[in-house]
Amino acid sequence: MDLRVQGTVPADPFLSAVDLFETEYELDLPVEVHVRDDPDERIWTAHYDDYHTLNISRQAATSAMARELTLHELSHMARYEEEHPSHTQSTEEALYLALAGKSVERRKLTHCYQIANHMKDIYADDITLSLAPAEKLLYFLESQLAAAVAGTPGSPPGPNFERISPASDPEITAVNAAFALALLERHDLLPDGHRLYDLAHAAADDAPGVDLGEFKRRFRSLTENPTESDYRKALVDVTRAYAVDSGTRPGQAAD
Structure with a gap:
């Protein structure tokens, strides 16, 4: 190379x-x-x-x-070169199909792009995790989620938390937690009782309108070699589940 x-x-x-x-x-x-x-x-x-x-x-x-971050990005490049649907599907097209005629908060629309990136990451990390040990990734995901949960309004920091951002959004934090669990469980890398489960449930408690289990299932069950149609449908469905079906926090109106 x-x-x-x-x-x-x-x-x-x-x-x-x-x-x-x-x-x-x-x-x-x-x-x-x-x-x-x-x-x-x-x-x-x-x-x-x-x-x-x-x-x-x-x-x-x-x-x-x-090294691990670089390996992850090389995996994205490999998916792009093999024309994997996750890396050729237009996010804008999928969002249009999912949200046409719907009134969606601007923050949720932004989050939908992050969710689409999570789906790309699942497929890139199917390569990454076949090549390198997962210890650093597990610690990285745990520390990122701990920081986000600690920065969520209404969540008092525990003894191992550092409140780094008062602007952490509870709903996307819960989806991010579902992604972390799904990725690691997909590769049998998360021991029973790991702290990440506690952090994920704390994130879910802060976002009662987001079904942690549903989003984890959606990410974890992505098929290895989807057709273009199958992948588009999966992306449209998860977008609707988040932007349309999940609850709106009190006091926030749609744009």
């Missing part, structure tokens, strides 16, 4: 990710790694006709998760 790192950061995590990835997969197009200074944009991938770009913040590129 032709991967070139542009930026003054150690290349070792990127090269290590490539070594792992190439044990089972390969990319036809070269990859350009661009290191960004904005810490809020952790990592994202873009695809072009003759190359991929992996954009990563300097903070993420020098973190303990750099």
